[in-house]
Amino acid sequence: GQQVMQIPQYQHVQEGEDFTTYCNSSTTLSNIQWYKQRPGGHPVFLIQLVKSGEVKKQKRLTFQFGEAKKNSSLHITATQTTDVGTYFCAASTQGAQKLVFGQGTRLTINP
């Protein structure tokens, strides 16, 4: 079945440093979504990317969808302690009603 690989699995940064997580698929994706899960919480939708080469920003967060629609990244500039959590990418292929989630990147921050 379709697989979505996400790296790194863990990332520890000093507050103020940048953070990036990457998502890769061997197949062309219809769209990709990003979710954030705070410790002990549930996943919460952040954004959806649909177009080839698309870049979207939410304050300090920048999301990119690759030209070939097979990879995506989430970059956080100048991390804050509120950014702590696990970030998941989730992808679907054309016509699919279900999402396949990456393994997630757990971000911890040293204040």
Add this chain to the structure above:
Amino acid sequence: NAGVTQTPKFQVLKTGQSMTLQCAQDMNHNSMYWYRQDPGMGLRLIYYSASEGTTDKGEVPNGYNVSRLNKREFSLRLESAAPSQTSVYFCAHSGQGIMQYFGPGTRLTVL
């Protein structure tokens, strides 16, 4: 919690016992999902329901059954619990946009 209620919040079972996890959404969405989350494994789809009266297997359906009782409710049943089913279970729902809304989760331990 994005219009989703899950019960119970916590449960401890002995091997071989059965139980049903309940999920209800109040956003009148057609699609509902059950995921399990294990450390380092991300979210894996157990079953989903694209509309009332239909259910389909996801990535890890073995050992589970589901019922889409009506548009609001989607239950997950473990007929004979095994220690390998110790996990956090999330129910989710989505409308036309595929973006998924997750419930607070059920933390299940099977001894």
